Amino acid sequence: MSQQIVELYAPERLARMEGRRRGLKRLLWGLALAALALCLVLTLGANTHNLYRRMLACICVSVGAAWIIIYFGIYGVRDVGRELDHARHLQDEPRQRVEGRVTLLKLKVRIRNSITLRKVRVETADGPVSLNLHADKTQQLKKAGPWLGLYTVHGYIVAYEVIDHADS
Amino acid sequence: MRILKNIWSQLHRFVFWGLLISLFWFWIYINFVGDTSREKKLLFYVDAYELHWRDLSLALEDAGLPDGIEMIQVRSFDYDIFGSAINGDVYVMKESILKATLEESPEKLAPLSVPDGAECWSWEGQIYGLRVFDPATQRGAAEQYIRYAPEGAPEPEAYYLCLDAQGPHSADGAAWQTARAFLTMEENEP
Numbered sequence: 547m548s549q550q551i552v553e554l555y556a557p558e559r560l561a562r563m564e565g566r567r568r569g570l571k572r573l574l575w576g577l578a579l580a581a582l583a584l585c586l587v588l589t590l591g592a593n594t595h596n597l598y599r600r601m602l603a604c605i606c607v608s609v610g611a612a613w614i615i616i617y618f619g620i621y622g623v624r625d626v627g628r629e630l631d632h633a634r635h636l637q638d639e640p641r642q643r644v645e646g647r648v649t650l651l652k653l654k655v656r657i658r659n660s661i662t663l664r665k666v667r668v669e670t671a672d673g674p675v676s677l678n679l680h681a682d683k684t685q686q687l688k689k690a691g692p693w694l695g696l697y698t699v700h701g702y703i704v705a706y707e708v709i710d711h712a713d714s
Numbered sequence: 715m716r717i718l719k720n721i722w723s724q725l726h727r728f729v730f731w732g733l734l735i736s737l738f739w740f741w742i743y744i745n746f747v748g749d750t751s752r753e754k755k756l757l758f759y760v761d762a763y764e765l766h767w768r769d770l771s772l773a774l775e776d777a778g779l780p781d782g783i784e785m786i787q788v789r790s791f792d793y794d795i796f797g798s799a800i801n802g803d804v805y806v807m808k809e810s811i812l813k814a815t816l817e818e819s820p821e822k823l824a825p826l827s828v829p830d831g832a833e834c835w836s837w838e839g840q841i842y843g844l845r846v847f848d849p850a851t852q853r854g855a856a857e858q859y860i861r862y863a864p865e866g867a868p869e870p871e872a873y874y875l876c877l878d879a880q881g882p883h884s885a886d887g888a889a890w891q892t893a894r895a896f897l898t899m900e901e902n903e904p
Contacts, residue, residue, distance in 0.1 A: 585739075592747050594775055594785055601743040605736050612731045620727075621720055 581611035646670035761791035764861035780888035843874030
């Protein structure tokens with residue numbers, strides 16, 4: 547007997563992710579403008595006495611801000627954006643159901659140079675099937691147990707349900 | 715661990731943008747913030763064994779900037795500048811170079827009007843140089859910023875302060891005002 551279907555990309559979860567992404571984007575813009583303003587103030591107040599100290603301060607402020615923006619811009623804005631696009635795309639496509647014993651493989655692959663996927667092997671009644679799972683959903687699937695009914699779109703797992711089995 | 719891994723994978727971006735931003739600020743400060751137009755700066759060339767140009771520049775600015783002058787740049791004197799289009803405003807040069815300059819192109823230096831009793835270099839009845847380093851006593855002006863001769867030099871030369879005749883600040887008095895500030899500089903530690 548199967549239980550409730552758990553959506554990996556529930557709309558409210560995607561909305562939360564999008565909200566966090568937008569907030570981070572605004573924060574990074576704020577940081578860039580604040581760093582620019584600080585550098586302008588430092589530069590306008592420079593004179594022969596403090597010239598080199600001010601130049602060093604401007605370099606430290608702007609390079610530090612740039613590094614923070616690069617890091618969070620890539621991993622917090624760009625990559626999350628791509629993951630959201632991918633997840634939304636998967637929502638619109640017809641699903642297939644696969645049922646069997648699930649094994650999470652150690653093999654990881656990256657798509658679009660940012661989305662990390664974990665390979666999943668499912669032993670079905672018709673033989674083994676290889677599927678893909680977003681890497682950050684690994685723990686969620688692991689906790690659900692080995693016997694699962696999986697809903698997939700183009701080989702990507704989008705939802706699951708725990709099924710009762712004699713071995714579980 | 716994950717953060718370090720992420721940083722490592724984007725290291726090329728961090729290095730590239732770090733260098734680009736550093737070069738940008740360096741360019742801005744050297745060319746715009748730390749410099750100004752020729753009309754607003756005074757060039758002070760010093761020929762000496764050792765020169766603390768930055769400290770001397772700050773001390774001269776602290777002594778008071780002439781009207782219309784925003785900065786005083788102290789540079790090492792090179793005799794070649796007389797052959798180039800560059801005009802300084804104030805020079806501190808060796809006696810031999812002063813003599814050679816007056817023999818070759820006397821129009822480069824401005825005649826000075828100095829008080830009686832001052833040690834001067836005269837040429838054809840006019841004073842062109844004020845002595846700022848006396849080899850006999852080994853004493854000189856602004857010694858905290860300038861070492862005129864190496865320690866124990868057998869026959870050090872005298873040094874003279876001169877003004878450029880064609881410099882943009884010879885006529886407006888700014889060059890002479892800075893020269894006076896240099897001559898009356900107190901012997902404070904730099």
